Amino acid sequence: VTLMKTLTKDKYNFPCERWLDTNEDDNEVVRELPAMGRQIYRVTICTGTIGGSGTDASVFLNLIGEHGDTGDRALVNCKNNINKFEKGNLDEFIVEAVAIGQIQRVRIGHDGKGGGCGWFLEKVIVREEGQAEAHAIEFPCKSRWLDRNEDDGQIVRELVPFSDGQRLYNVGYHIAVKTGNTPGGSSDSTVYVKLYGDKGDTGKMMLVVSDNNLSNYFETGHIDVFTVETSDIGQINRLMIGHNNEGMRAGWFLDSVQILVPLNGKHYMFPCHRWLSKGEADGKTEVEIYPSEILDTEQLINYELTVVTGDEMFAGTDAKVFIQIYGDKGKTEVIKLDSRSNNFERRSTDIFKIEAKDVGKVFKIRIGHDGSGVGSGWFLDTVEVRYLTMAAVPKEKKKEDKKTKKKKKKDEDEEEEVEEMQEGVVTYRFPCSRWLARGEEDGELQVELLPDGAEELEVNTYEVCVFTGDVLGAGSDADVFINIYGENGDTGERCLQNSDNLNKFERGEEDVFILTAIDLGPLKKLRIRHDNTRPYSSWYLDRVEIVDTKDDTTYYFPCNRWLAVDEDDGQIARELVPVDEAFMKKDEDGEGGGNLLCFFLNVIPDKICKIETFF
Structure with missing residues (x-):
């Protein structure tokens, strides 16, 4: 092949002299022809050993290096196995390409075709031809599925050469594709997208597994959401989108594309x-579009969560599991841990990647489940939380020859080491080894855990006394929930389940609950509510008293209001702040004339500049 640069008339020759034929030479139909520098890579694909690991789908691979990539290569000609990608196989392939420098990433996937096409990949090993096996680069997949019905449903993954926190290094791009309301605008074709940013591009990515699990993709008026994970391409400046023009209804009317990138704090609008149809408009099935608007959003970070279920009888659960992470910069939202796989089974290790607020140094987590399903009890062994952070490490010194070393002065040897910032993985391990089940131990469905080696905080017990008012219809049959806030965070919303009374929250009664949490420090407020799910849900709450058993301090939270949709202001949730004991004693003695004034003096004393009394 000869290329000529038309402006300068320079010519470049690319010799080949080889077959591009499935029946000749090495049977390849794709060749890379370098003007200089050719490289052969030996690639070993390791399939996992669990049941159903193998696949009969067509597998492809792309080696991504510091000077470019090989493009997608179909892995057809295995050098050591006739039946490729079977359970426990180590399949070897030769990839011939131009020299692309140090291999930094591997993109591997399959076409999702054929029965039982799901694939459980353990790792990929790459080494340059002629190098010793000790110099091979290993790209662990952390034994993940490439299957529409397992894990996160993805059938293409990008792997990096790090065993610790492997999922943290990719950026998630959440792509919402809206099909127009034009008659006949839906499509049965396979849609693909390619994103371009100021740091590179993603390559062509097939949109085959949606997050919102619609049965048919790209239907008229529908929005399909897809997540793809790849390297950080920086700020997106354009995208290419198109389809393969296959199927009964190939033509497609594309209304818009939106892309959310939480790790970069950006939201892109592409009208x-x-x-995109051979028989409509200009006949194109592919188009490049540019963002009309780029919005700033809250910037999140990646967390990798490893949850280990214990080896007790009936340790697994089918309930919905959630987690909340607390750090010195705040807390995450309550995050559901789920995937398409059967998670939280006995002796299982489940790994999740989540995008959430950067909470800084983690000091506790809360994990639990909703108790749904048959046999929802769960024996939790451990939880590990990982995230990336920048840290200063000594900079490697360049090797110098002997002459240069002799010329250096003695005092230069005493100079401080030069440091540079590098990205590394921070890991917190939270031991648990307890049941989260109504019929086991303390009956709690959630627990707060401290990381190994934590000394600043400790577990504390709070005695929560709830007083229902003595007015007509004051009692409630609804489920009641409470969240207590202190200087060191909050307890999270807890269901008040186990009272010393069989029938809870009855008129004029006191119900006592024991709540265990990481020490909150001085209490600041509480939020209490009910779920309004039963016929007699309306509730008149008199007050809540909380005893901090660690230092034997009692906090008083007066309410004296309805939590009811048909009483008072219609609210079923109240936030209460503590008052001093003198306030409560005045109320009990019947000297209530100044109670309301005293209460507000406790709540907002800094805002009061003048007081007139009318009592």
């Missing part, structure tokens, strides 16, 4: 509103 399109045009046909």
